[in-house]
Amino acid sequence: MIENPVPWPNGARCAVALTFDIDSESPLHLEYRDRVPDLVATTSWMRYDEIAVPRILRLYRDLDLKQTFFYPAWCMKTYPHLVEQILAGGHEIGHHGYIHENYNQIPREEQEAFFVRALETMISITGEKPRGFRAPIYNFSRYTAEMLVRHGFDYDASLMTDDIPHFVDAEGGSFVEIPSHWTLDDWPQYVHAPDFGYQMTIRSPDEACAVYMADFEAAYRYGGLWVGVWHPWVSARPARLDAIARMVETMQKRGNVWFARLDEIAAHIRKVTAEGRYQPRRIRLPYYEQGLPDSELPRK
Secondary structure: OOOOOOOHHHOOOOEEEEEEEEEHHHHHHHHOOHHHHHHHHHHHHOHHHHHHHHHHHHHHHHHHOOOEEEEEEHHHHHHHHHHHHHHHHHEEEEOOOOOOOOOHHHHHHHHHHHHHHHHHHHHHHHHHOEEOOOOHHOOOOHHHHHHHHHHHOEEEEOOOOOOOOOOEOOOEEEEEEEEOOOHHEOEEEEEHHHHHHHOOHHHHHHHHHHHHHHHHHHHHHHHEEEEEEEEEHOOOOHHHHHHHHHHHHHHHHHHOOOOOHHHHHHHHHHHHOOOOOOOOOOOEOOOOOOOOHHHHOOOO
16 A cells, blocks of 8 residues: 555554644734733633643653654743653654744745744754744645755654655755644544634544544554644543543554654654665655646636
């Protein structure tokens, strides 16, 4: 099924990463700046991160996992105690914008300004440069690849290009892409947020984990990659995180599964490529410099 499986470390059948995007209330400030003082109920569940993040970290300690979190820099400034706890646990923090801005809704110069502001803020807080990036809401723009290359990022985790890691070439260089998919995102499973226009049917934890596990079984069978894309205030409610714990324990008992931070996965891809043991797929971004000409499209 996967024609070019990665030679994972120690003969592992697949690689697994449980990533959390800690957005807190940053999307509210972005979308409803003047209304935020009145959106008390919505703000309350988005600030649940203060309960959720320590709970996730305790679970990771119990399961002996080191994982990756993506964190808007504004949120890191606002909740420095959570940043300290994450780093103390040996986990990675990746770039996730400054205030969860949508790169496809702002001009190129503003994308660069917010990207750099986030980068500088992260360095000032953590003392080191992040290695990886995930675009807020997956909104990777036509300029993002070049920006990642220019600022020396090792990997991106925004796209849904493949079932395994590969390289992205852009102007000036390349980086490793570590893809995921909506099937492993908790938003479609659980989020009911009228203020954001989401009024989905809320699934039970068992239903959500059945979706996640179907992807794991395929990754395990074919030598693939499994990257959960979750949010603390969504997936760390007790029943949901308890289901995740049971799911991870099932994966661990299966054996031959490599649980890793995303920077470790990117480093492994570079290593086996340099050693000649693997020839990853390469794509070039952006896909298009402009839209198709009128001659290729029907008249409106």
